[in-house]
Amino acid sequence: MAKSIAINAGSSSLKFTLFEMPEEKEIASGIIERIGLKDSIFTTKFNGEKYKVVEDIDDHEIGIQKVLDKLIELNVISSYDEITGVGHRVVAGGEYFKDSVLIDDDVLEKIESLSELAPLHNPANATGIRAFRKILPDITSIASFDTSFHTTMPKENYLYSIPMEYYEDFAARKYGAHGTSHKYVSEKAAKMIGKPLSETKIITCHLGNGASITAVKGGESIDTSMGFTPLAGVTMGTRSGDIDASLLPYLMEKLGLTDINDMINILNKKSGLLGLSGVSSDMRDVEEAAAEGNENAQTALDIFYNRVQKYIGQYIAILNGVDAIVFTAGIGENSKETREIIIDGMDWFGMKIDPEKNDVRGEERVISTDDSKIKVLLIPTDEEVMIARDIERLRKSN
Numbered sequence: 001m002a003k004s005i006a007i008n009a010g011s012s013s014l015k016f017t018l019f020e021m022p023e024e025k026e027i028a029s030g031i032i033e034r035i036g037l038k039d040s041i042f043t044t045k046f047n048g049e050k051y052k053v054v055e056d057i058d059d060h061e062i063g064i065q066k067v068l069d070k071l072i073e074l075n076v077i078s079s080y081d082e083i084t085g086v087g088h089r090v091v092a093g094g095e096y097f098k099d100s101v102l103i104d105d106d107v108l109e110k111i112e113s114l115s116e117l118a119p120l121h122n123p124a125n126a127t128g129i130r131a132f133r134k135i136l137p138d139i140t141s142i143a144s145f146d147t148s149f150h151t152t153m154p155k156e157n158y159l160y161s162i163p164m165e166y167y168e169d170f171a172a173r174k175y176g177a178h179g180t181s182h183k184y185v186s187e188k189a190a191k192m193i194g195k196p197l198s199e200t201k202i203i204t205c206h207l208g209n210g211a212s213i214t215a216v217k218g219g220e221s222i223d224t225s226m227g228f229t230p231l232a233g234v235t236m237g238t239r240s241g242d243i244d245a246s247l248l249p250y251l252m253e254k255l256g257l258t259d260i261n262d263m264i265n266i267l268n269k270k271s272g273l274l275g276l277s278g279v280s281s282d283m284r285d286v287e288e289a290a291a292e293g294n295e296n297a298q299t300a301l302d303i304f305y306n307r308v309q310k311y312i313g314q315y316i317a318i319l320n321g322v323d324a325i326v327f328t329a330g331i332g333e334n335s336k337e338t339r340e341i342i343i344d345g346m347d348w349f350g351m352k353i354d355p356e357k358n359d360v361r362g363e364e365r366v367i368s369t370d371d372s373k374i375k376v377l378l379i380p381t382d383e384e385v386m387i388a389r390d391i392e393r394l395r396k397s398n
C-alpha cells in the first residue's frame with residue numbers, strides 16, 4: 001500500500017493532504033499558517049478530529065518535520081519511510097511543463113527560473129520542494145503545475161496582440177492557472193452529464209480567493225481568464241483582474257509612485273473585492289456588509305458577478321455552444337447567491353437554476369432545472385487527489 005502526500009506551499013503557509021493509494025483515500029490533512037512569523041498555527045485533521053498547535057515555526061523545513069512527526073504521533077504512519085511519494089503544487093510551469101514531472105535538479109532550477117510568471121507563488125513552491133528533498137530525499141517527488149492543463153490553448157487564445165517577437169524572444173503570452181482544478185471538475189462534469197469527455201463543451205468557474213474561468217472543449221482547455229500571471233481575468237479577493245494597462249502610468253503619477261512593482265502590488269494585494277468594498281477580501285464578509293446596506297460592498301459583489309458573466313458569455317461564443325457550466329472552489333461551492341445571480345442574469349442563453357437544488361454547500365450535484373438547456377453543476381474541486389494520482393502514475397513509470 002502506498003501513502004502519498006500532496007503539498008501546497010505558500011510563502012508563509014504549507015498545506016498537506018495524505019492519501020492512501022491507489023484507493024485515493026484521504027487519511028489526514030492540515031495546514032501550517034504564519035511560517036516565519038511569531039505564533040505559527042499548525043492544524044491537523046485526522047479521523048474527524050482537529051488538532052491545533054500554536055508555536056513558532058521558523059521555516060518550511062521545520063514545518064515539514066512537524067507535519068511528519070505529528071503523523072507519527074497520531075499513529076497515521078509509523079515512520080517516515082511509509083510515505084512513498086510527494087507531489088508539490090507549482091503555479092507556473094511556463095511552456096516547459098505540459099504535464100506533471102518527476103523532480104530533479106534541472107526541474108527545480110526551471111521552477112525557480114519561472115518565478116517571473118508567478119512571483120507570489122513559484123519561489124514559495126520551490127522552498128517547499130527543497131525542504132522536502134532534504135528530509136525525504138529518496139521518495140518519488142513530483143511537481144504538478146497549475147499551467148499544464150492550459151498548454152493545449154491555441155495560439156489565437158494564448159497570444160496577446162503585441163509584437164510577435166515578444167512571444168518569440170521572451171515567451172510573453174497567456175499561461176493561465178488553476179489548471180488542476182479546471183481539469184478535475186471538467187472530467188467530473190462530463191460524467192455527470194453522461195457525455196463522452198471528447199464530445200463536451202464545458203465552462204468551468206473556479207471562484208475562490210483567486211478566481212478563473214476556463215473554456216474546456218473535448219476535455220482540453222482552449223482558453224482561460226488568467227493571463228501571463230494570475231493577476232488577469234475576473235475580479236478576485238485582492239486582485240484586480242483585467243484592466244487597461246494605460247491606467248498604470250496614470251495612477252503611478254497620481255500616487256507619486258516611481259516603482260512599477262509598487263503599482264503591481266496594489267493590483268495584486270489591495271484591489272478586487274477588498275479594494276472595491278473597503279471591507280474585506282473574503283466573500284463572506286463582503287456579502288454580510290452588503291446585506292447590512294454597505295453600498296461599496298454591494299458594488300463589489302455586482303462587479304464580481306458581472307465579470308464572471310462576461311467571461312462565460314465570451315466562452316459560450318468561442319466554444320460556439322456549451323453543455324454545462326460548473327461552479328467550484330470556496331465561493332463557487334458555498335455561495336448560493338453568487339451562483340444564482342450569475343445564472344439568473346443569463347437566462348436568455350437557456351440556463352435556469354433550480355433554487356431548491358441550489359440551496360446547498362459543497363455538494364456535488366446538478367443545480368439547474370430539468371428543462372434547462374445548459375446544465376449548471378456544483379462540483380467541489382479536489383486538486384490534491386489529482387496530484388496524488390500523478391504521483392502514482394509517475395512512480396510506476398519510473
Ligand code: AMP
Binds near residue numbers: 331335
Ligand atoms: P478558496 O480560495 O477556494 O479557499 O475560497 C475562498 C473564498 O471562498 C473566500 O472569499 C470565502 O469567503 C469564500 N467562501 C467560503 N465559504 C463561503 C460561504 N459560505 N459563502 C460565501 N463565500 C464563501
